[in-house]
Amino acid sequence: MRRAVPNALEWNYDMPDNSKTIMEIFTDFVCPWCYLASAVVEKVEQSHDIEVHWSPFPLHPDTPEEGLELASFLGPNLDAVHERLYALMDGLGLEHSDRSKTYNSRLAQELGMWADTKPNGRALHRELYRTYFLRGENLAQKAVLLAAVERAGLDVAEAEKVLDERSYSDQVDAAWRRARQMQITGVPSFIAGNYLTTGFHPADELEKFIEYVESQQARA
Numbered sequence: 001m002r003r004a005v006p007n008a009l010e011w012n013y014d015m016p017d018n019s020k021t022i023m024e025i026f027t028d029f030v031c032p033w034c035y036l037a038s039a040v041v042e043k044v045e046q047s048h049d050i051e052v053h054w055s056p057f058p059l060h061p062d063t064p065e066e067g068l069e070l071a072s073f074l075g076p077n078l079d080a081v082h083e084r085l086y087a088l089m090d091g092l093g094l095e096h097s098d099r100s101k102t103y104n105s106r107l108a109q110e111l112g113m114w115a116d117t118k119p120n121g122r123a124l125h126r127e128l129y130r131t132y133f134l135r136g137e138n139l140a141q142k143a144v145l146l147a148a149v150e151r152a153g154l155d156v157a158e159a160e161k162v163l164d165e166r167s168y169s170d171q172v173d174a175a176w177r178r179a180r181q182m183q184i185t186g187v188p189s190f191i192a193g194n195y196l197t198t199g200f201h202p203a204d205e206l207e208k209f210i211e212y213v214e215s216q217q218a219r220a
Helices: 032-045 071-091 106-115 122-133 142-152 156-165 169-181 203-219
Strands: 002-004 021-027 050-056 189-192 195-198
Touching (some): 021 032, 021 203, 032 050, 032 203, 050 106, 050 169, 106 122, 106 142, 106 169, 189 203
Parallel strands (some): 021 050
Antiparallel strands (some): 002 195, 021 189, 189 195
């Protein structure tokens, strides 16, 4: 379902000089639907001229450093949910393993915003998802995050400084506030033009959303 979001385009991004559609996507590295969406977006980018910006969202911001059992959220439905998710991940070619816990992703989000300033920053986004969904590792641990940075081919020493100094904490806070202002309560959430749609969408559905936004922009 899509809905209008007043002033959604009041971002801190430089607007392009061409007619390329900008899409902001709110996600969390411990959200399985966001992991799925990351693969769908890459497919859609191959057929649509869009500019994508990834923004962090606090899915479970109060999760302690040691993590929480997924069963505490899903109870007896855990196996059925995993079965459905893993089938979708297999269909999109996403690697995964069985998980029993979720972890605090705040530091990973700060590191993701740092990576977005780098030419190949999306490689770290992919690796952070894989760190959790394939490796099952704790994204709240500094050593785990720096290992992901190394696998992504980014500067480990610079990343360590970012984590130690919390250099991107204010930027993450700002993104969380923007999500609240737009009344976003779940992820993934996609914003293009002044329209928002929330939840996992297969590629054809996401393409329809983009095409709808483009048609509205053309009429403006």
